[in-house]
Amino acid sequence: xxxxxxxxxxxxxxxxxxxxxxxxxxxxxxxxxxxxxxxxxxxxxxxxxxxxxxxxxxxxxxxxxxxxxxxxxxxxxxxxxxxxxxxxxxxxxxxxxxxxxxxxxxxxxxxxxxxxxxxxxxxxxxxxxxxxxxxxxxxxxxxxxxxxxxxxxxxxxxxxxxxxxxxxxxxxxxxxxxxxxxxxxxxxxxxxxxxxxxxxxxxxxxxxxxxxxxxxxxxxxxxxxxxxxxxxxxxxxxxxxxxxxxxxxxxxxxxxxxxxxxxxxxxxxxxxxxxxxxxxxxxxxxxxxxxxxxxxxxxxxxxxxxxxxxxxxxxxxxxxxxxxxxxxxxxxxxxxxxxxxxx
Numbered sequence: 001x002x003x004x005x006x007x008x009x010x011x012x013x014x015x016x017x018x019x020x021x022x023x024x025x026x027x028x029x030x031x032x033x034x035x036x037x038x039x040x041x042x043x044x045x046x047x048x049x050x051x052x053x054x055x056x057x058x059x060x061x062x063x064x065x066x067x068x069x070x071x072x073x074x075x076x077x078x079x080x081x082x083x084x085x086x087x088x089x090x091x092x093x094x095x096x097x098x099x100x101x102x103x104x105x106x107x108x109x110x111x112x113x114x115x116x117x118x119x120x121x122x123x124x125x126x127x128x129x130x131x132x133x134x135x136x137x138x139x140x141x142x143x144x145x146x147x148x149x150x151x152x153x154x155x156x157x158x159x160x161x162x163x164x165x166x167x168x169x170x171x172x173x174x175x176x177x178x179x180x181x182x183x184x185x186x187x188x189x190x191x192x193x194x195x196x197x198x199x200x201x202x203x204x205x206x207x208x209x210x211x212x213x214x215x216x217x218x219x220x221x222x223x224x225x226x227x228x229x230x231x232x233x234x235x236x237x238x239x240x241x242x243x244x245x246x247x248x249x250x251x252x253x254x255x256x257x258x259x260x261x262x263x264x265x266x267x268x269x270x271x272x273x274x275x276x277x278x279x280x281x282x283x284x285x286x287x288x289x290x291x292x293x294x295x296x297x298x299x300x301x302x303x304x305x306x307x308x309x310x311x312x313x314x315x316x317x318x319x320x321x322x323x324x325x326x327x328x329x330x331x332x333x334x335x336x337x338x339x340x341x342x343x
Contacts (some may be wrong), residue, residue: 008054016046017084017314023056027080033057046082046164049120078261078268079234079314082164083124087316088114089341094130094223097336109134111342112223115157123163125172126228129156151204154181158218166231168219174211181208220245220252222337226305226321233259234270234307246276246301246323250288253278255303267317268309276301282327300326317341 008019020027027046034055035043044051079087091113098106115127133140133149140146159172171177207214218224225245236259243252257274281295301323308318321337 006056006058008056010048010051010054014048015084015086016044016048016082017080019048019054019056020080021312024062025057027082027084030054030056033061047118047120077263077311077314078270079231079309079316081231081235083162083166083231084314085116085118085124087314088116088126089315089317090114091342092227092339093342095336095338096222097334097338099334099336101331107136112227112339122161123165123169124161125159126162127157127159128224129158130223131156155208160218160224160228162228164231166229166233168215168224168228171211171215171218174214178208217249220248220250222248222321222323222335223339226319226337227339229307233272234261234309241277242274244274244303246303246325247285247288250285251290253280253285253301255301257303263311266311268311268314270307270309272303272305272307274303276303282325282332285325297328299332300329302326315341 008022010019016027016031020030023030025033031044031046037055038044042053044054048054091111094110094112096108098108110130110133112128112130117125117127119125130152135145140149155177158177160168161170161172163169207217222245230242236257239256239258242255242257244255245252246255253276255274255276257272260271260273262269262271276299279294279298280290281297282299284291284295285299304320304322306318306320307316308320309316318340319337320339321335323335325332325334
């Protein structure tokens with residue numbers, strides 16, 4: 001790209017991030033520069049569809065940004081403030097660890113695939129599918145695990161709506177997903193009989209028949225909550241409050257968060273640390289509902305989440321999450337999620 005002519009002709013495969021990377025400044029800085037000097041009918045947003053030309057800073061302006069603002073230069077290496085198609089790899093390996101004092105640790109390993117589609121006005125449609133589940137190094141063969149896996153297979157692929165700011169905002173084509181699930185449902189439902197299985201099936205049907213409830217349950221899954229982060233997390237410089245699920249299938253709680261960044265290595269490390277600050281009890285979290293009276297004993301939750309992204313492509317390489325729940329100042333449970341790009 002010849003930046004001396006101060007314009008860039010947009011190609012079909014271009015994104016705001018890919019053009020910005022060629023200039024060495026952030027996508028946000030490039031957008032602001034263009035919108036400052038272009039005419040009103042040539043203003044651009046994050047999506048470059050129907051954009052033919054972008055105005056770019058001259059070399060002396062780029063040097064000024066690099067020399068006078070080291071923070072801006074470092075942030076260029078971090079993921080953009082807006083989600084872009086190649087932020088995700090197509091496949092990741094996942095390991096979830098569940099541990100309670102006095103009990104054997106449960107480790108579940110599986111793979112997750114992602115198919116990302118960018119839309120003109122709804123951000124991104126991301127189809128997800130999890131497969132290849134292994135529990136403590138063995139294929140799960142207990143009835144409840146087999147039942148759960150059978151229904152998950154019937155439900156997949158699940159397509160989420162993820163806006164440019166990140167984080168899941170909705171389900172894409174919910175009715176189509178439910179129709180597809182209904183066609184796949186007959187075989188597992190006829191195989192699993194008994195009171196426990198029927199209770200599980202009935203509860204699952206309640207979720208599936210309520211789009212809002214189903215979305216809430218899926219968003220509470222640690223995999224989806226941290227695989228689809230808010231993109232602003234990669235740029236926080238002050239403490240902030242964030243609503244997070246610290247127990248799956250429960251309700252979100254307010255957490256006080258802080259972020260730090262390490263740009264010294266080959267990859268960018270974004271480390272988030274937080275503590276739950278809501279007044280709720282352990283029983284409320286485990287049951288997934290608030291009680292009318294204020295709890296006498298408050299649960300405490302500590303969160304550490306580390307994102308590793310490629311310094312050049314800004315692609316998500318690895319996520320490591322650790323959540324510790326304490327009750328009466330004693331550890332009740334420890335949860336760990338490790339997700340890394342599969343080659």
